Amino acid sequence: MRRATVWKAAAAVAVLGVMCAVGAITYINHSRPQALGLASVTPRTPAPSPSPEDPLVAACPKPATSQPAPGSRFTGVWIVQPGSIAGYRAHEKFFELTSPHDAVARTDRLAGWLVIGGSDAAPVLVAGCVAVDVRTLESVDQLPGFNVRDRDKLARDFLGAHTHPFVVFQPHAADLRLSTSTAAVQHVTLAGDLEISGVTLPATFKLAVRLRSATVTVAGQTTVNVQKFGVEVPTEADGFVRVNPQITLEVSLVLLKPG
Secondary structure: OHHHHHHHHHHHHHHHHHHHHHHHHHHHHHOOOOOOOOOOOOOOOOOOOOOOOOHHHHOOOOOOOOOOOOOOOOOEEEEEOOOOEEEEEEEEEEOOOOOOEEEEEEEOOEEEEEEEEEOOOOEEEEEEEEEEEHHHOEEOOOOOOOOOOHHHHHHHHHHOOOOOOEEEEEEOOEEOOOOOOOOOOEEEEEEEEEEEOOEEEEEEEEEEEEEEOOEEEEEEEEEEEHHHHOOOOOOOOOOOEEEOOEEEEEEEEEEEOOO
16 A cells, blocks of 8 residues: 555656646747847937947948939948847757757847948949947846856857957848838848857858838848857767757848938
């Protein structure tokens, strides 16, 4: 009789453990932050020009003034505006949890610009630069029993943010193949040079673009192996947590053309 009672108690504990595990996995899956998308609210007038003394602004030196074609709405220099967001998404696996988890961190401290040439009928990207201050990245995911903000300092250390505080992407010149006569979402692929931790390598972003009046919104991502940039993340099987070095970089930009 006593053995039966013990067995029943053990079975109840096991069932409870399974239920808790299932509940934790369900919570993780449902609380996972969505990928960055196109900004829904956009400003009507450009924000004041940031101080050129700001190191973030200096990471993307302002281009020489590009004179737009007469009567053109889209050619010229477009400036990254407040409301823009960038961040990363990394797959991590904790020793205590059976389900993988997405570590997601974001910041709104960005600066940059795009130079659009050609014509409204056939716009082309002449040059561009977007810089992100990785020192200000903050985790936005949730994980039961863990303080995810503890990850942020480790991430800054892995990225060497004290000596290389900015991630910078400079797209190559490209034919955008965008229709400027529609406000529908369109898609482009931009190749360029990506600098992380002082190392520059090629990268390609897949982007959604919406052109509305005098506003351009852009959102998309690229996936890079951060180890190729000299960024070491914990990957050993016997560690407290393993992180897949294939990291997804996400961005949502709001751009306006001064004047």
